[in-house]
Amino acid sequence: MEDRKYSDGLDDLSGRYLTFYIDEVIYSLPLGHIIEIINMQHITHIPGVPHYVKGIVNLRGKVVPVSDVRLKFGQPERPHDDKTCIIVTTINDMQVGLIVDSVAEVVTLDKNQMAAPPKAGKRMGESYLDSIATLNDKVILNIDCTKFFQADMAELFVHEN
């Protein structure tokens, strides 16, 4: 019984997602990749990086890079307000902060609530999607963290050449 309880505790994270807004669109990230949510703070700009990489922040003595999800999705920049915040994520032991318009809630999504994204999409944002889910008549776009950053790397590689 004891063991069972522990494994449930771990499984808990796997079906759960943090949803956030970019404009009126709801996106979500798997909870397992998320470390914390912090308020907007002063970002030190780094020269020579793509425009959506806003710079670095000091997260309790740790230097963490910050990307703007809006810009990454090819949407226009928007002034930050008091709802704008940074979701600190971890992928491959690398911490990256993501600037989003606002954070909504943590939801539990079932596999059968999700649909695969269309294969023939042309806009770049779609290539980061893992699946599309519907919950209470709302559409949630689930972002695949690995794709989100891998595409980033691949894109850079092309730039370098």
Added chain:
Amino acid sequence: MSAIDPGMEALLETFVYESNTMLEQLDEILLDSERAQNISHENIDSIFRIMHTVKGSAAMMGFSAISSLGHAVEDVFFIVRETPDKLTKVFSDLFDLVFQSSDFLKREVERVTSPNYEEGDPSALVERLHHLAAVMKGQSPLEETASSAAAKSAAAGSDMANADELHKIRVFFEDDSQMENMRAFMLLTQLANCCDILESVPAHPESDSSLCADIIKNGFLIMCRPLDSLSDVIKIIENSLNIKSYEIIHDEEASFQAAESADASEGKGETSEAKTSAAAAGASGKTAAAGSKQSLISVNQAKLDMLMDLVGEIVTAESMVASNPDLKGLKLDNFTKSVRELRKLTDELQDVVMSIRMVPLTGTFQKMNRIVRDMTKKLDKKVELVTFGGETEVDKTINDTIADPFMHMIRNAIDHAIESPEERLALGKPEAGTITLNARNAGGEILIDVADDGRGLDTEKILIKARNNGLLTKPESEYTDKEIFQMIMLPGFSTNAEVTEYSGRGVGMDVVRKNIEKVGGSISIHSVKKEGTTFTIKIPLTLAIVDGMNISVGDTVFTLPITSIKQSFNITDPSQVLHNTDGTEMILLRGECYPIIRLHDHFNISTERTQVMEGIMIQVESGNSIACLFADELLGEYQVVVKPFPTFFNKYNLKGHGLSGCSILGDGSISLILDVGNLMNLS
């Protein structure tokens, strides 16, 4: 296969560390001896001792591959010690074999920590060692094993006749060896293989740890009837770790005691004993020297890193307090005094922590000897390695990072650069090539030359190769020699047509450069055709904390290392700035002309101060070049803790943009640390 008992993990760490140190020592001795074409008595004893300790601890950890090979090497050196005159017959064979064995052991030791460790098979090496031993004895392999065993058991030889009787042996463990009951149990388990009757007092030592006291006081009594001979039993006891002494209790005779010294202070007795009779050999040779008791301790590097980080935090916190904005404009004499005191102490603390992390380059240089030896043998070239400045100290992290690049460069040098002896003689060069490693301090940096007197870099070949690989970015005629040399460090470049065992995978120099840049170093190449090539590596003395001048540009704060600043000044008259024909700006200072680098332009930062009169000029120097940086204002001198950029930025080559890292300032904001050398190269 042999999953490590969780309780053994702490021991395992010590085992790996000790064995590695010992094996390195072994290599050193072997190299020295091979060069001298002779092994001194002390060295034979050292080798013996090393192999014995490695073997013993491996046996205790249950690594039979390591212990059996260690045993075979030990056997060979036993014969060497007994009959040094036989050595000349097999000298080079012996060394090759022992080197191979040492490699095997190193590999095994490295692997034991991996979770799914499977023991390698040393039997081929063991076989050859046995054969060698036989050759030295002038006997066939089979006979030799028997006689070697006989020689070893000479001490106990007289007991052989009584093999059928029940022998009583009392074993005493070393003081402070701890867990005596477990050690006793382990001994019993080992003995179980060669005895058909085996009893002990106390009977089940493993069952109760309170028996320790008893074992310490009265010793551990073993009663056994050996399958073969008592000597086997004694051998096992002698080979066990942490046994201080043992005595064989004869029914009528007075007990004779073969005290085993495990203390190095008794090492002297051991050597003299070694020279005497075979009777003594059985016991003395088995001495496990626990290493001389110096006041040195080995510390887990992670702890040192943590300490370093903490000191970094303290330095930051200290500036945070001392230059706290709340204190602005207040007159605080006593506070200032205390802050100065604190500053002094943190400086000292920092120096001490730094010095802890400093290690001399000797170790790394030593390892190169081994590579040179192996490669020259394989490739049939003659190469001598000359090292200078091995006592130069660098940060441990740097030391670890540069070992691989060195290895690559030396392999490259031997493989590609140094010609074959015939070729060299034909060219009028000495038959043996020379590779020089020269380390020296230069200000806050360390320069290390890796020089060879080989054929030098062939610019034409490099160009052709670069063209074939599509690495050229401008017409070939426009490349200077220096630029061409740099090409060999581009990814995917390899001049050797054939891939050899040692080099030529086309990743070599690229990896070398990357590794050196990782620790904030740089590498330059100088080469003269037919005369040789010199790689000069420049690495910072330490990574962690620099004295820096903070300057602001717009709302970005940069930190300039103080060592690179020559002076700063204001421009009072815009006409001081001259314009080059290509539009770049220059300034005339005391009759010399220097380029101006506008930081806001270079980093594309918006600022209101774009007129030269409004900001400040900072004259900086790196290597031989000098330039003037234009910034908004100086913010003051701080000690900053260098933090590398997050790995996320690896792709963007920030170093190439003139940034070497970042640092967290007293107010929690981040400054970017400028790399003056790269900054100037760019402009």
